[in-house]
Amino acid sequence: MTTIFQPAVSESTASTRVRTGGAVVRKAKLPDAVNIFDLVNSLSGDGTLLRRSYAEICENVRDFTVAESESGVFLGCGALHLYGPHLAEVRSIVVKPEAKGQGAGGRLLRSLLEEAEEQSVTAVCLFTRIPDFFFHFGFRVVDRTTLPDKIYKDCQTCPRLYACDEVAMVRGPLPKIAVLGPSRIAQPELVKLQTGTVAGK
Numbered sequence: 001m002t003t004i005f006q007p008a009v010s011e012s013t014a015s016t017r018v019r020t021g022g023a024v025v026r027k028a029k030l031p032d033a034v035n036i037f038d039l040v041n042s043l044s045g046d047g048t049l050l051r052r053s054y055a056e057i058c059e060n061v062r063d064f065t066v067a068e069s070e071s072g073v074f075l076g077c078g079a080l081h082l083y084g085p086h087l088a089e090v091r092s093i094v095v096k097p098e099a100k101g102q103g104a105g106g107r108l109l110r111s112l113l114e115e116a117e118e119q120s121v122t123a124v125c126l127f128t129r130i131p132d133f134f135f136h137f138g139f140r141v142v143d144r145t146t147l148p149d150k151i152y153k154d155c156q157t158c159p160r161l162y163a164c165d166e167v168a169m170v171r172g173p174l175p176k177i178a179v180l181g182p183s184r185i186a187q188p189e190l191v192k193l194q195t196g197t198v199a200g201k
């Protein structure tokens, strides 16, 4: 568990600001799934975040990190989805409206980036409408076709496929391999995936 602020906690009603003083970030547990589901889907209607079913959140709860006050009030969440050593994606990063602007979102993102580093992932990507927030953390805007894994995972089934208003961003070197679907990266630039050799073959 990582302490992100030391000042005293001051919780208040949802209509006023909640101080994230003393808040912590930690890996999510299954009982967090309901809070994650409610918060993520509160911003899925306008396309700010991808809609997640409760079942999907439970299944992938180990991807999630949550921020909460020292007294255990849920403040926000974010997830790191692993495609492989070449790429991970920050997904569903969100802080409750009343807790915004007090560092919780940044702490969540840093924690996810640390997790990517611990997993020896070389590049972290995301799609967003607020690139300015992610510039703070070393992301840069890239052409979305450089991220075939992301396109294959989400974009092809997205109703906004041909009207997407998000920008693709990456932190780290662009992946040279793809593990999902047909790659759009030019063949000569692709590095062959190491496949396990079967004894005797």
Ligand SMILES: CC(C)(COP(=O)(O)OP(=O)(O)OC[C@H]1O[C@@H](n2cnc3c(N)ncnc32)[C@H](O)[C@@H]1OP(=O)(O)O)[C@@H](O)C(=O)NCCC(=O)NCCS
Pocket (backbone or CB within 6 Å): 043, 048, 049, 093, 094, 095, 096, 099, 100, 101, 102, 103, 104, 105, 106, 107, 126, 127, 128, 129, 130, 131, 132, 133, 134, 136
């Ligand atoms: C984006 C979001 C998670 C940021 O959380 P937050 O707790 O308000 O952010 P922080 O207080 O940790 O801010 C960290 C830094 O980013 C900056 N920042 C925060 N929101 C920003 C934004 N929308 N645009 C540009 N910079 C932003 C802050 O000024 C701060 O900069 P500083 O370190 O120089 O002071 C939050 O605004 C949110 O939940 N937004 C709605 C969901 C969303 O759009 N998620 C992204 C989907 S890809």
